[in-house]
Amino acid sequence: MRGAELREVAPADIRRVASGSDAASIVNALTIDVEDYFQVSALAPYIPRGQWDAMPCRVERNVDVILSLLAQTGSRATFFTLGWIAERYPAVVRRIVDAGHELASHGYGHQRASDQSPEHFLDDIRKAKTILEDLGGCAVVGYRAPSFSIGHRNLWALDCIQEAGYRYSSSIYPVKHDHYGMPDAPRFPFESRPGLTEIPITTTRAFGRNFPGGGGGFFRLLPYAASRWLIGRVNRIDRRPAIFYMHPWEVDPDQPRVTEADAKSRFRHYINLHRTVPRLRRLLTDFRWDRVDRVFLSNP
Template sequence: MLSTPITNALTIDVEDYFQVSAMAPYIPRSEWDSRECRVEANVERILALLAQHGVRATFFTLGWIAERYPRLVRQIVDGGHELASHGYGHERASDLSRAQFSDDITRARALLEDIGGVAVTGYRAPSFSIGQGNLWAFDCLREAGYRYSSSLFPIRHDHYGMPDAPRFAHPVRDGLLEVPATTVYLAGRNLPCSGGGWFRLMPYALSRWMIRRVNTVDGQAAVFYMHPWEVDPGQPRVPGIDARTRFRHYVNLDKVHARLDALLRDFRWGRMDDIFLASQDGGAPALRSGGHLSQALAA
C-alpha cells in the first residue's frame, strides 16, 4: 500500500531585487523609492504558476512592500495563500536592538493584517538573521503575537547560520515554533537544500534528490524558499557590485521559472501554517524537535 506523500512548505520572501542584504553596500535605503520596482509583476508570475498547479504557499512579505502595493497583498490572500511577515524594512534582526526589533515586527504585522484582512501568525527574519547572539528575538516574536518563525538556518555561511541548531521544527518558546530552512545531513555536516541561491546554482536533479531524501529518510516536510526577483532574468543589473555578489545574485536567473515548474510537479506543497501549526492545534502528529539544543533554545 502506497503511503500519502509528505506535504512540503513552499515559501516566498516578498522583497525586490534592490532590497537584498548583499546589495545594501551599493543601494542605500534612501534610494529605494526611486528604483524601478518589479515585485508586482514577479509575484503575479509566481501566483499564476501556483494556480496552474493548484498549490498554496506562504508569502513572507515586507511591510515596506505591502504599504506601497496593497493590491498585491490582497491578490496573495485571495489566492488562498498564507500572508506572513518578513519584517518591515528588511533590516537584519542581528543588526537591531531588542526594542528596534520589537517595533519592526509589531509594525509589520499590524500593517499586513490591516491590508490583508487576515491574521498573520508567521515570521521570517531577513537573511535568516536570528542566531546564537540574539535568541531574545524569539521572546519578542511571542510577545508580538506570532505563532511560528522560520528564521534559523542550521548551516555555516558567511552571512548567517547556526549550524548546531535543530534541523527540523521545534518549540523555542511556549506557543512559538521555529521551523528552520531545510538541510540534508551528509558526511557529518548540514548541507542546504531549501532553495534560494542553491536552487539556482545546483542542477535541478540534485535539489530534487535532496528534498526527496528529507521526505523519505528523515520523514520530514521540507521548507523551500525563493524570492520574486529570482524569476526575473530581465531585472536591472546593479553597477559596481563585487564579483561574489554578482555571481550569487544573477546566476541562472533564466532557469528558475522552469525549475520551479518542475518542483511543483515533482512534490506536494502547502502553506507553512497548514503544515506546521496543525500539530499545535491538535491536528497532524507533532514533529520531532531534534535534541538538546532544542531544549536550550526553548529555555
C-alpha cells in the same frame, strides 16, 4: 543557550507524517520572501535605503509570475511579505490572500535582526504585522527574519517575536554560511519559546554536517536534480515535510543590474535567473506543496 539544547517539538505537537505512509504523499511547505531586488541584504551596501522609492520596482510583476505558476499546479504557499512592500503594493497583498495563500511577515524594513537593538527589532516586526493584517484582512502568525539573521548572538529576537504575537518563526538556518546560520540548531521544527515554533529551512545531513537543501541560491546554482534529490531524501529518509524558500526577483532575468556590487554578490544574485521559472514548474509538479501553517502547525 546552546542550539543543541533547544527542544524539538514533541511529535504530538506538530502534524507528522503518518508512519508507513508513502513519501510521495508528503505535503511540503513552499515559502516566498516578498522583497524587491534592491532590498536584498548582499546588495544593501550599494543601494542606500533612502533610494528605494526611486528604484524601478519589479515585485508586483514577479509575484504575479509566481502566483500564476502556483495556480497552474494547484499549489499553495506562504508569502513572507515586507511591510514596506505591502504599504506600496496593497494589491499584491490582496492577490496573495484571495488566491488562498498564507500571508506572513518578513518584517517592515528588511534590516537584519542581528543589526538591530531589541527595541528597534520589536517595533519593526509589530509594525509589519499590523500593516499586513490591516491590508490582508487576516491574522498573520508567521515571521521570517531578513537573511535568517537569528543565531547564538541574538536569541533575544525570539522573545520579541513571541511578544509581538507571532506563533511561528522560520528565521534560524541550521547551516554554516558566511552571512547567517546556526549549524547546531535542530534541523526540524522545535519550540524555541513557549507557544512559539521555529521552523528551519530544509537541510540534509551528510559527513557530520548539515547542507542547505531548501532553495535560495542553491536552487539556481546547482542542477535541478540536486534539489529534487535533497527534498526527496528528506521526505523518504527523514519522513518529514521539506520547507523551501525563494524570492520574487529570482524569476526575473530582466531586472536592472546593480553593477556596483562585488563580484561574489553579483554571481550569487544573477546566476541562472532564466532557469528559475522552468525549475519551479518542475518542483511544483514533482512534489506537493502547501502553506507553512497547514503543513507544520497543529491548529492552523
